[in-house]
Amino acid sequence: MFHRKNYFILAAVMLLVGHVAVAQAQLPDFTPLVESASPAVVNISTKQKLPARGAGAHMPDLEGLPPIFREFFERSIPGMPSDRDQQREAQSLGSGFIFSEDGYILTNNHVVADADEIIVRLPDRSELEAKLVGADPRTDVAVLKVEGKGLPTVQLGDSSKLKVGEWVLAIGSPFGFDHTVTAGIVSATGRSLPNESYVPFIQTDVAINPGNSGGPLFNLKGEVIGINSQIFTRSGGFMGLSFAIPIDVAMDVANQLRTDGKVSRGWLGVVIQEVNKDLAESFGLERPAGALVAQVMDGGPAAKGGLRVGDVILSLNDESIVMSADLPHLVGAIKPGSKARLGIVRGGERETLNIVVGALPEEGEAVVASSTDAQKSNRLGVKVTELTAEQKRNLDLPGGVVITEVLNGPAAMIGLRPGDVISHLNNQAIDSAKTFSRVAEQLPKNRSVSMRVLRQGRASFITFKLAE
Template sequence: MSSLKRCVSMLLGGYLLLGQALLANAQLPDFTELVEQVSPAVVNISTRQNAPVRAAGIAQIPDLEGMPPLFREFFERNLPQVPRNPGGRQREAQSLGSGFIISSDGYVLTNNHVVAGADEIIVRLSDRSELEAKLIGADPRTDVALLKVKGKNLPAVKLGNSEALKVGEWVLAIGSPFGFDHSVTAGIVSAKGRSLPNENYVPFIQTDVAINPGNSGGPLFNLKGEVVGINSQIFTRSGGFMGLSFAIPMDVAMSVSNQLKADGKVNRGWLGVMIQEVNKDLAESFGLDKPAGALVAQVVDNGPAAKGGLQVGDVILSVNDKAIVVSADLPHLIGTLKPGDSVRLDVVREGERKRITLAVGALPEEGEEVAAAGGAERSSNRMGVTVVELNEEQRRALDLPFGVAVKEVQGGPAALIGLRPGDVITHLNNRAIDSAKTFTQIAQALPTNRSVSMRVLRQGRASFITFRLAE
């Protein structure tokens, strides 16, 4: 028996030594040279804005504007509290973020939400010198902003190809989380092509790199020292970092940057359709081998899709021979096209495959996408949203007996809970919404300091959202 124990002990010892040897020889990346090489091009960005103090006690910092609720929650919990100010006096709000220099003559990229609403933008370089920046242009849809500082021979990053990124590849972030300049965190690419709430035109890079307030707008590097993305958002349910970070692909960011530099705005392709995901049951009903593509739930009257012959019930399988795996792939691909470009769509219609060629239109401004038969109804200022009634075609396409569509979000609770133009509201405070007038009446009578529910339909998916109105 003792002999058997000795054999087992020797065997375990051998495994332990083998494991130690393998660990010693493991090829883990050494980031030291990379950090020394790229850090000088990473900058800290602070902004100043004269804004009224919110009575609720949370500082209204530009860094939060446009963020979906689940993402905003983490940042709000880490903001300094400010006293109530019934008089509504002005104060100087400050925001802190990151950015990086993309050219030696002083062009800087960051997030739109870092500089949104700023009256003054200050860029602090790695040598601690500060330069005032001019906002060349910003694109809220991709959350990209282009700045310009005066300077020559400034250190600039090398730009990489985000399309070439592979899941599992090592990546590194540099930024100013909580104001700690040039903090370095590392991880791997967790996924590509992610879609997030309110972000239809960005196929996000998902990583497990630790990102916190202040990292927004900072660069995501590959091991070659090339920038492959702009760190933009995190996903959290606890209020802390949970291993889910999202970066804007550099291919998307540079396309936006080039347009902002040339024209001061971004033009995107648009089909004029509302789409939904194709699940297993829908795939079977449409005669598809597997769930894939984007199901056309609505076609905007006189839009590019309507003029090109696309119909409600069509399943779009590819765009210019690029497969639509999930419905979110469609706006990603169409958005990269220029208005007027010709596009080839492979669709399934009534069980048969067809190829449709049509001209892409220009994406309308926010609030112009929803066509409605009736006039717009502006709710009370307490909600901050304009809604319109659904026409018969929309009701049939969405299979809804009632509901109203969001035409415009001005701010207030509607913006805080993440409503956006095109959303369909079917219930408010547990009451069915059969008209825009009914919505306004219910909105005006909503209780304060109590949770209120709202049922919202977005791209074929329904969910209940809760919010609370202040006094």
């Protein structure tokens, strides 16, 4: 007779097996994707000539010595140039992928930057010399070209349709191990990274290491939806945070490089900063959101369109600006000369501005604030003086005050320094020392107050509270 206990054990085992079978059925099979996509993924190696060691140093004249002695001294004396030194080279390794049958390849700019020679190795081990068509350091995208016809290519996808939690797969050459395949999921989209203003990165947990840079990131359809670019790490190795350039961004850059040889980006001509809780309260916002305009460039698109210092940009062409870092890549993607619709908050009221977007300059200009001597104190614990006509012109300000001395008080606690220029206080423009003192005396207590400060020409808003 079958014991009841054995029946329950058998039932539990069958249930466990069923769960395992279901879990296995839900896991994707990557083998067809790898087999079809791998032929178009390439290994990229570069060489860069370096100056000879000891070049320019004072060396003894060896011309009169016999060759055998001259060779001895060249090998023995530290810093002596030799044939080996003259041929020193720096080498780097990365990945890339072919996206056209006539040999155009996408990779990262940092993989091929400053290279004197670029070699592309195909999966069949054949090697081709590549030419750099163009590169864009701002997005870290580079386009290469090899001679060939009917080359294997990848299928390009639409990164805008990517969803968090979706399976993705990377193929590359980490540490030189060709065609290494790793997989994971999309952890986030539209991720902004420090010092990376023009790329809304795809964040994944796909294992990426040195050598993967420039390689493709695939979705389950076998479409490239990103270029693996960088990782976040504290150890130097993979820690579960990798970032890829969306293929939509990369291809826009690639097409401009192929046709124009350069990349044009939209530009507003503003300096922005994050809106934290205190700033949100100060500007009458329900919650922290948007990009606070801390500075407007004179004669720039924003200035011509009526944008002002203290405005909070909440949307661009109906796309919400949640973090200030969302704004630069949205503006950069707009074609110069196009109109942009900005949703802003000004003085606690919502408004809409229509601005003609300009072209991002190649190089920005910095202005430096200077200070003068004067004596006028106030309840914030600073001594200030009005800006001279030259300072106003250099800083492009209609008015303001410059701090000449910081005393013990609130100003010292919030980090103000002599030479800082105050142009706005409590959402009011400061046109004179008299105005500054009046506004300072009327500051509310135990409520967030905003102050716009320029330090070495760069403006930002800070917040503070005055105690009872």
